[in-house]
Amino acid sequence: SQTIHQWPATLVQPVGSPLSLECTVEGTSNPNLYWYRQAAGRGLQLLFYSVGIGQISSEVPQNLSASRPQDRQFILSSKKLLLSDSGFYLCAWSGRGRRDTEAFFGQGTRLTVV
Amino acid sequence: AQSVTQLDSQVPVFEEAPVELRCNYSSSVSVYLFWYVQYPNQGLQLLLKYLSGSTLVESINGFEAEFNKSQTSFHLRKPSVHISDTAEYFCAVSLYNFNKFYFGSGTKLNVKP
Numbered sequence: 310s311q312t313i314h315q316w317p318a319t320l321v322q323p324v325g326s327p328l329s330l331e332c333t334v335e336g337t338s339n340p341n342l343y344w345y346r347q348a349a350g351r352g353l354q355l356l357f358y359s360v361g362i363g364q365i366s367s368e369v370p371q372n373l374s375a376s377r378p379q380d381r382q383f384i385l386s387s388k389k390l391l392l393s394d395s396g397f398y399l400c401a402w403s404g405r406g407r408r409d410t411e412a413f414f415g416q417g418t419r420l421t422v423v
Numbered sequence: 424a425q426s427v428t429q430l431d432s433q434v435p436v437f438e439e440a441p442v443e444l445r446c447n448y449s450s451s452v453s454v455y456l457f458w459y460v461q462y463p464n465q466g467l468q469l470l471l472k473y474l475s476g477s478t479l480v481e482s483i484n485g486f487e488a489e490f491n492k493s494q495t496s497f498h499l500r501k502p503s504v505h506i507s508d509t510a511e512y513f514c515a516v517s518l519y520n521f522n523k524f525y526f527g528s529g530t531k532l533n534v535k536p
Contacts, residue, residue: 315466341522343524345526352513352526352528352529353515353526353529355523355525355526358523399467401466403517403522403524405522410472411472412467412469412515412517412522414459414466414467415466416465417464417465417466419464
């Protein structure tokens with residue numbers, strides 16, 4: 310069966326520090342991968358999605374970047390965190406087949422920038 | 424462009440009462456529709472989805488949603504809620520070809536005893 314791992318679960322970082330959140334998927338190949346941010350009262354905002362290694366699409370301009378160095382690995386990064394980067398970050402994957410119609414989510418990372 | 428609107432940010436309801444969580448969407452292309460549930464500090468879990476066929480879809484825990492193409496709605500209903508249904512519910516759409524998922528702002532369902 311497929312599983313998705315996201316870590317760390319919680320993170321407190323000072324303003325101006327770098328960020329690296331990692332997400333890996335097991336039990337499937339060539340998935341679509343996504344990073345979402347959930348801010349209080351604002352629902353889920355799609356940040357990045359990837360359809361293959363090295364292929365990243367950004368949905369909104371921001372202080373963050375994403376990379377996909379391996380087929381089932383998706384990394385969210387920042388060189389210098391801002392206070393406004395605080396939030397709950399969710400990684401997700403979906404399949405490519407005609408029957409693969411839903412997204413599966415990791416458990417999320419609670420990031421607090423102080 | 425696609426967008427999803429959840430009209431109610433919070434819905435308080437007493438246990439065993441019926442509930443409806445509203446969702447409207449807009450899209451220039453055909454979409455799939457979903458409802459996800461999120462418990463505190465956890466990821467999202469799929470509750471139910473509409474792909475095609477019967478416009479009424481059901482989940483295993485008593486929720487149902489009806490796709491209404493003319494009103495571009497996909498409201499979620501349950502005839503009798505339980506305390507354990509307390510969570511945040513998200514409506515979402517995805518595009519047929521690209522599998523990009525767009526979510527509404529969420530509705531917090533608070534079931535009171």
